[in-house]
Amino acid sequence: MGLEFIDRSLRSTGIVLLVFLPFGVYYIGLYPTLAIFSGCIWSLFNLIFISAMVRATIRPEGANKMKTIGLALFKFPVLYLSGYFLLKIQIFEPHFLVIGFTGLFGIIVLRAVGRLISNVDDHTTKSIQEVK
Numbered sequence: 001m002g003l004e005f006i007d008r009s010l011r012s013t014g015i016v017l018l019v020f021l022p023f024g025v026y027y028i029g030l031y032p033t034l035a036i037f038s039g040c041i042w043s044l045f046n047l048i049f050i051s052a053m054v055r056a057t058i059r060p061e062g063a064n065k066m067k068t069i070g071l072a073l074f075k076f077p078v079l080y081l082s083g084y085f086l087l088k089i090q091i092f093e094p095h096f097l098v099i100g101f102t103g104l105f106g107i108i109v110l111r112a113v114g115r116l117i118s119n120v121d122d123h124t125t126k127s128i129q130e131v132k
Contacts, residue, residue, distance in 0.1 A: 005111070006051050010044060013107045017041075035092035039100020042083050047104060049075040 017040050024033035049071055056067040086097055 003051065003055065006047065009104070009108045009111055010047060012111065013040065013044060013104045016107060017103070031091050032093065032096045035086075035096035036100040036103070038086055038092065039097040040103040041100075042079070042086060043101050043104040046075075046079055049079060 017037060021033065021037060024036060053068055053071045053075070056064045056071060083101075086092065087094060
């Protein structure tokens with residue numbers, strides 16, 4: 001698994017979120033669905049910024065310090081302050097926000113378990129055994 005796993009997980013989460021939206025409004029209501037949606041969007045942005053910071057920091061030619069500092073100066077105050085305000089909104093119940101915050105993590109775990117069960121990464125093990 002490489003960095004493309006993160007990109008595919010972000011896309012998968014976005015698709016699942018869009019499919020969830022109309023069903024969530026119908027079955028659990030507008031504000032709980034918006035809370036889950038907002039929490040999941042927050043976690044998507046969080047992972048995008050973490051991924052960008054890792055890509056700017058860990059590079060063969062060395063770290064891009066200015067880009068890393070710029071991303072950190074935006075990510076930590078703006079993103080976490082917006083997460084705090086999401087938790088302070090009275091119409092959003094905190095447990096629905098937590099479901100949204102952890103939605104991306106759940107999809108990443110399910111994708112990793114699916115890769116493990118389907119032996120997608122088994123070709124590397126076979127090629128190592130063939131060399132021996």
